[in-house]
Amino acid sequence: MTSGPENPLLAWEEYPDFGRIEPHHVEPALRAVLKQSQAELERLEQTQARTWHGLLVPLERLQDRVSRVWGVVTHLHRVRDCAALRTAHAAMQPAVVEFFNRIAQSRSLYDALQYIAQSPEFARFSQALQRTIMLAVRNATLHGVGLEPEQRERFSALARELAELRTSFSTNVLDSTQDFALVLHKAEDVQGLPDDCLALAAAMAQRRGHSAATATQGPWAITLDLPSYLAFMQHSARRDLRQQVHRAYVTRAAHGQWDNAPLIRRIMAVRHEQATLLGFPHYAAMSLASKMAPSLDAVHEILRQLREAGTDPGLTDLIELSDLAHAHGQNEDIQPWDVLYWAERLKEQRLGLRDAELRPYFPLPAILDGLFALAGHLFGVYFELAQAPVWHPDVRYYQVYNEHNERIGGCYFDLYARPEEKRSGAWMDELAGRSSVCAPVGSCVRLPVAYIIANQRPPLADQPALMSFAEVSTLFHEFGHALQHILTTVGHGFVAGVNGIEWDAVELASQFMENWCYDRPTLVRLARHYQTNEPLPPDMIDALLRSRVFRAGSATLRQVAFALTDLKLYTAPEPEHIDPIAIAQHMASEVLPLAPVPEDRSVCSFAHIFSGGYAAGYYSYKWAEVLSADAFSLFSAADSDEHGILGRRFRDTVLALGGSRPPMDVFRLFQGRDPDPKALLLQDGLLTQENT
Structure with a gap:
């Protein structure tokens, strides 16, 4: 198969022709771009350029050439999976991983970056360029650039193995779920x-x-x-x-051919060995070296505060469910398979909320319209449905414009579950990032394009897709990530949009947008019956607003248990000798008011920390939630006619600056001070104003 222009993985600028891409296109396309970029990398190392234009510009281009092709392959692997694509992905993954490791471990590039960072000119660079250089130095350090050659090769071999293990873990979860x-x-x-x-x-x-x-x-x-x-x-x-x-x-993913338990032990062992090669005591320490959190102690402290605040309310939640179950004739003690059922009955009883009654007020087309209107009001951006190649007939593509009617990016929406070919969950990813260096011929900048992926109920024969309130919240969340990707004003690709943002701060924009689901005026505009266009009744809006703190103690403890399990696993001194299932069971039993069943093996499908990007970083959700709750408190305290002004401020700081400045600096630019952890406890009803 040729790697020439007719290969649809190569022959595209703004977006590829997804419908033409077949598994047999993968290997020739990647081998072609890898060959070209590796040759350019060797020339760059030989020239020993020590200027921004001589070093950073070609470095961004040669990495982008590979990233954009590999990104499309990985995307299709997640949303349009098949055996042939899995094989092609697995065949090329080692070469791609090795390419990026080679860059990170290049002593020549590292020395050049250090030279630039220590030169007098560095102080005259923009903050974005300074940050690009310092992040590149940090990345090289964390990829073993300072190791001896033999250790460096060992680190690279571990990285290649880890990539394969992560893919296998994810595939096992998908296959066992489908089975x-x-x-x-x-x-x-x-x-x-x-x-x-x-x-x-x-x-x-x-x-x-x-x-x-x-x-x-x-x-x-x-x-x-x-x-x-x-x-x-x-x-x-x-x-x-x-x-x-x-x-x-x-x-x-806990039994037979899909058993992830052996993979978990190996993933932890590989990460531990990488960490010790770099001089860290464990992988958690290595992970935190690139996070916003200043130390492991700081992470444990915020988790301690959340656990303390959630323990009594969480126990009360369980007692209430148990009482309700007994009142309705369940004589047995409440078990994990009872929780969702009786929680739903309690929600119906206490709040008058029934999922089946709510869904007709949240038809997907209207929710998207409302979401776009909110983005226009807050940030002055507008979404327009457009024609573009897609990978499934249900996918929609939108062009994004600013308040001056200038196109600033695009966004794909793939929102319906397809369990036979699509991974579960919801996420945002990028097709292309904003970049001046990688701009098409005749343009001064390449525009960013995002994917928003979800797995909600599809439309049925006689009605549009009707969303649960949780699905609405998830859509708002992923939309926040996409906004940060698309609304960036940074031209340096390494720190544009979500790139370069510390992992425990990257959820700020997404959780901020999620908060608008609990804003009364937004709900009034958003929720309309799909048949009558009647608004959601005021009593149901009141109930939805109260639902935010419904069982908040239980929800908080659940996240704390996940975060502590993650940290416990990745601080283990000899991970190959521990039992991850037993540790997860123990941590859940310690933190949660209701222990899991003995056969619970849910750690075997804990994709966030084994195949995703949250290893020793699951705490990031709660860490960023503090930031988002505090940021949103400004809007809650303001009149609605001030939201546009505050929204522009949020756009021009958090959304625009992306990874071009440290996240604490960006937060201070928006809020004017450091974040206050009490904001999250107040938001979740775990702390009252009187107790602040």
Whole structure:
């Protein structure tokens, strides 16, 4: 297969022709760009250029050439997976990893960067360029540039192995999730499921080969894909079936051909060896070397505060569920497979909120319109549906314009679950980042393009996709990431948008946008019935606003347990000799008011810390949530007519500056002071104003 211009992975500027990309295009395209960029890298090392234009400009270009092709391949691997693409991805991954390791470990480039950083000219550089250079130096250090040749090669070999392990971990989670389906044929097996859940279960059955399945007659398939799993666990009156589905969910990727337990031990051992090669006592210390948090002690302290604030409310939450279950005739003690069911009943009782009644007010097309309108009001940006090549017919592409009607970027939305080919969860990724250096011919800058990926319920035959409030919140969250990627004004690609932002600060923009789901005027504008266009009734809006603090203690403790498990695993002195399942079980039992079942193996599907980017960094969600809660408190305290002014300030600092300045500096520019951890406790109802 040729690597020439007819290869769709190579023949594109703004976006590739996704529909033409086939697995056999992957290897020739990557070998072509790797060959060209490696040759340029060798020339760059030989010339020993020690200026911004002589070093940083070609370095950005040669890395971008590989990144943009590999990024498309990785994206398709996540959203349009197949056996041939997996094989092609696995075949080329070592070469790609080795290429970027080679750059990070280049002593010639490192010496040149250090020379520039120590030169008199450095002080005259822009803050973005200074930050680019210092981050490159830090990255080189953390990739072993200072090691002896033999150790450096060992570090690279470990990096290649780690990339393969992470991919295998993720694939096992996907395959084991797809493998399970509980097919129900009797009406008594679906007791309690509302009509929309029955329709979803029938649609899942149709995908599983039951072509005649209907919502009223069945059969109904319950899968471990999150929309299906949550719907069943929240509404099924069949406790025995909830137990069966729960046990399947918490043992994903924990048995047989998809068992991730051996991979977990090896992933931890590889990361530990990398850390010790660099002189760190454990991987957590290495991870924190590139984070906003100043120390492991600082992380533990904020987790301690959150745990302390959440413990009593979390215990109260459990007692309330237990009392409710007993009042409705459940004589057995409450178990993990009961929690979602009785929490939903308590929410209905206390708040009057029923998911089936809310969904008609959150049709996806209207929610997107409302989200775009909010972005326009706050940040002066506008989204316009446009034509572009897509990888699935359900995908939509939007051009993004600023208040001067100048196009500033684009964004793809791929929001529906496709469990047969698409990884679970929700995320934002980039097709292209903003860059002056990589601008197309005739342009002064390359515009950023983002992907927003989710896995919500698809439209049914007679209605649009109707979203749960949680799905609305998730969409707002990922939209925040996309805004930071698209609205950046930085021209240096290494620190534009989300690039270069410390991992524990990168959730600030996403969680900030999530907060707007709990803003009354926003909800009033947003929530409209898909058939009548009637607004969400005021009493339901009141209930949604109160729902933010509903079981907040339990939600906080759950995140703390995840974060502490992560840190415990990655501070282990001999990770190959520990039992990660036992550690996760112990930590959950210590922190949570209700211990997991003995056979719980959910750590085997904890993708965030094993295949994702949150290793020894899961605490980042709560760390950034402090930043977002504090930032949003300015808007909560202001009149709505001030939101546009504050929104522009947020745009011109947090969203515009991206990684071009340290995150604490960016936060201070917006807020005028350091973040206050109490803001999060107040937001979650775990602290009252009287106690501040």
